[in-house]
Amino acid sequence: MIEVSLQLLTFLAASLLIIIGIAGMLFLDNLIKKLISFTLLSDGVNLALVSLGYVPGGIVPILEPGASISDFPKEAALIFGPGIVLTNIVIGVSTTAILAALIIMLYKRYGTLKASKVLKGEME
Amino acid sequence: MSETVVNLWSIPLLVVIPILTAIVLNLLYNRVRAIRVASVVSAAALLVVSIVSPYGLQWFTGQPGVASDGSYTYSTSIFSWKLSLEYYFGPLQQILIFTSSLLLLFVVVISTRSLKKDFGPYVAIMFLTYFSTVAVIMVNDFYHLWIVVEIGSLLVAGLVAASGAGSAQKAALKYTFFSALSGSGLAIALALILGITGYANISDAISFLMMTDLGNMYNVLYISFAFLMLSWIYAGGLAPIHPLKSDVYRSAFPHATVLLQAQSKVMLVAIGLVLLRMFGGLPFAREAMLSISLLTMILGVVMALIQTDFRWILAYLIVSHSGLVTVGISLGTPLGIVGGLFQAVNDIVYMSVLLLCCEMLLYFNNGTSIRSSGGIAKKVPWLAAFAILGAFAASGIPPFNGFQSELILIQAALGGGLPEVAAVILMVSVSTFIALFRGIYSIFLKPSTNPLPEGSESASSPPRGMPIILGILVAITLILGVYPQLALDFLTESAVKVVYVPWVP
Numbered sequence A: 001m002i003e004v005s006l007q008l009l010t011f012l013a014a015s016l017l018i019i020i021g022i023a024g025m026l027f028l029d030n031l032i033k034k035l036i037s038f039t040l041l042s043d044g045v046n047l048a049l050v051s052l053g054y055v056p057g058g059i060v061p062i063l064e065p066g067a068s069i070s071d072f073p074k075e076a077a078l079i080f081g082p083g084i085v086l087t088n089i090v091i092g093v094s095t096t097a098i099l100a101a102l103i104i105m106l107y108k109r110y111g112t113l114k115a116s117k118v119l120k121g122e123m124e
Numbered sequence B: 001m002s003e004t005v006v007n008l009w010s011i012p013l014l015v016v017i018p019i020l021t022a023i024v025l026n027l028l029y030n031r032v033r034a035i036r037v038a039s040v041v042s043a044a045a046l047l048v049v050s051i052v053s054p055y056g057l058q059w060f061t062g063q064p065g066v067a068s069d070g071s072y073t074y075s076t077s078i079f080s081w082k083l084s085l086e087y088y089f090g091p092l093q094q095i096l097i098f099t100s101s102l103l104l105l106f107v108v109v110i111s112t113r114s115l116k117k118d119f120g121p122y123v124a125i126m127f128l129t130y131f132s133t134v135a136v137i138m139v140n141d142f143y144h145l146w147i148v149v150e151i152g153s154l155l156v157a158g159l160v161a162a163s164g165a166g167s168a169q170k171a172a173l174k175y176t177f178f179s180a181l182s183g184s185g186l187a188i189a190l191a192l193i194l195g196i197t198g199y200a201n202i203s204d205a206i207s208f209l210m211m212t213d214l215g216n217m218y219n220v221l222y223i224s225f226a227f228l229m230l231s232w233i234y235a236g237g238l239a240p241i242h243p244l245k246s247d248v249y250r251s252a253f254p255h256a257t258v259l260l261q262a263q264s265k266v267m268l269v270a271i272g273l274v275l276l277r278m279f280g281g282l283p284f285a286r287e288a289m290l291s292i293s294l295l296t297m298i299l300g301v302v303m304a305l306i307q308t309d310f311r312w313i314l315a316y317l318i319v320s321h322s323g324l325v326t327v328g329i330s331l332g333t334p335l336g337i338v339g340g341l342f343q344a345v346n347d348i349v350y351m352s353v354l355l356l357c358c359e360m361l362l363y364f365n366n367g368t369s370i371r372s373s374g375g376i377a378k379k380v381p382w383l384a385a386f387a388i389l390g391a392f393a394a395s396g397i398p399p400f401n402g403f404q405s406e407l408i409l410i411q412a413a414l415g416g417g418l419p420e421v422a423a424v425i426l427m428v429s430v431s432t433f434i435a436l437f438r439g440i441y442s443i444f445l446k447p448s449t450n451p452l453p454e455g456s457e458s459a460s461s462p463p464r465g466m467p468i469i470l471g472i473l474v475a476i477t478l479i480l481g482v483y484p485q486l487a488l489d490f491l492t493e494s495a496v497k498v499v500y501v502p503w504v505p
Helices: A002-027 A031-052 A080-110 A115-120 B010-028 B032-052 B091-114 B120-138 B142-161 B166-197 B202-211 B215-236 B242-251 B254-279 B285-305 B310-331 B334-364 B381-394 B401-415 B419-445 B466-482 B485-500
Strands: B056-059 B065-067 B086-089
Touching: A002 A031, A002 B166, A031 A080, A031 A115, A031 B166, A080 A115, A080 B142, A080 B166, A115 B166, B010 B032, B010 B056, B010 B086, B010 B120, B032 B091, B032 B120, B086 B091, B086 B120, B091 B120, B091 B254, B091 B334, B091 B466, B091 B485, B120 B142, B120 B254, B142 B166, B142 B202, B142 B215, B142 B242, B142 B254, B166 B202, B166 B215, B166 B242, B202 B254, B215 B254, B215 B285, B215 B310, B242 B254, B242 B285, B242 B310, B254 B285, B254 B310, B254 B334, B254 B485, B285 B310, B285 B419, B310 B334, B310 B401, B310 B419, B334 B381, B334 B401, B334 B466, B334 B485, B381 B401, B381 B419, B381 B466, B401 B419, B401 B466, B466 B485
Parallel strands: none
Antiparallel strands: B056 B086
């Protein structure tokens, strides 16, 4: 029961991060804050992916010497979650880098980080 | 049963050559002649590989299909578990990759002649965009599908931002923010599908779904369908995010938009076929896809009708015609899918003609506004001729290729008992004609009301060879219009497989 609650808690935390991230990206006016919101969203998705692979009472998915091969698939946490998370981290970093580069270029051009002014083409 | 299993040699070439070329071009950076030679040779090599390659599979984890008796097989007629990350090169992939390779060659020739400095990284992004295009149509696993769509989205932003204008950077920023949302959704869809089926390979996942009663897990399948559809909408620029995509098309250089629209169409086909193969049996799945497609067609063409700039008209028409591609796929019948796939091939070609004509306007007219233009037909008659022929093809006028694919789509809609869909296709066709000829008349045929003073055209001369490139593309629209079977032979098998044996790539 405690393990089930633990997974539920991680899903709740992930949902909270995702909601805060999406809300920040949609409603905050500062481009840097939007960027930070995206990283929150990405972290929330990563947490959700890791939580999907959780097996109550399970073990780390590394086959130790002497361990039972037949019991291993039942006991080990699912490996695909962390596998996807690794890739998602790389994608997240790439996206953050491109967004940061675009924000810098727009800041140099318009002298402001306010999305409302940048999108209207107004200078600070 | 045991067979000799071989990985297809050409698939790694189609993936690795553009990536290596991009690295080399980045290193060359500013050496104009070396960049020109390396990029043209590489693009020509990719074109040759796409023509001479046989059909087959590439297992990235070295795992072909495992038959029920434990032996390995590469025969798609034998049921097997593949358990692998896999690329497939078949007739559908060949025609789409050939078309993309041809366009890459043309675009590389144009860009290396028209841009003067620092264009190594710019051409490198073009090669990577090509890579994302060919990879997405070959993938047969969710993991690669996700990565390629993500990479493709970031490359779109890069190619648009590279045009240097403030509006382009804004368009790229907006597009990348939405890419972040859609990419996260696609990651969740991938995780849910893996969680339900346990398989990353699309064929394995479909086989699992067909043999297993999911019970309460059907709800999870619907959620993964919704997230995958979100990425489909995003990658292809379908409604309701069509303004973002049309902004992207308008903001990039027209020659870059040629590659961008080809990438969008191929992604629409690739993800659309995966949606149909995997979720086509779910209640309301095809209806949802069809609704989005119809909405895109209507919104795109209505927006095109009210634009006053030829680039904007084309940007919205590309979006609208993306709906024509997806409406065929969404119908879910073999005829509908053939029509959608044929429309994708045709659309890529005739939109390229119009976009390259638009590029030439930047040299001969100092802009693409239809208000301050006129009399270009007198100054550059060959350009006016190609623009008119391209517009005929886009409007579905015989004997051009657009007519054949739209006819198939209308037949498929009527055959599927959806005359209203056929009516919308006809309306889009007529509206496309009006939108295009409104622009063409104002720019090319109407006498100039505000003639440019002598020598006031763009300081740089237009790329040489443009009439030849346009001539080849227009010839393709005509050949496919007169002999549609040349393309349909490549597409029919894939459409039939999607409907009757969806687990076969």
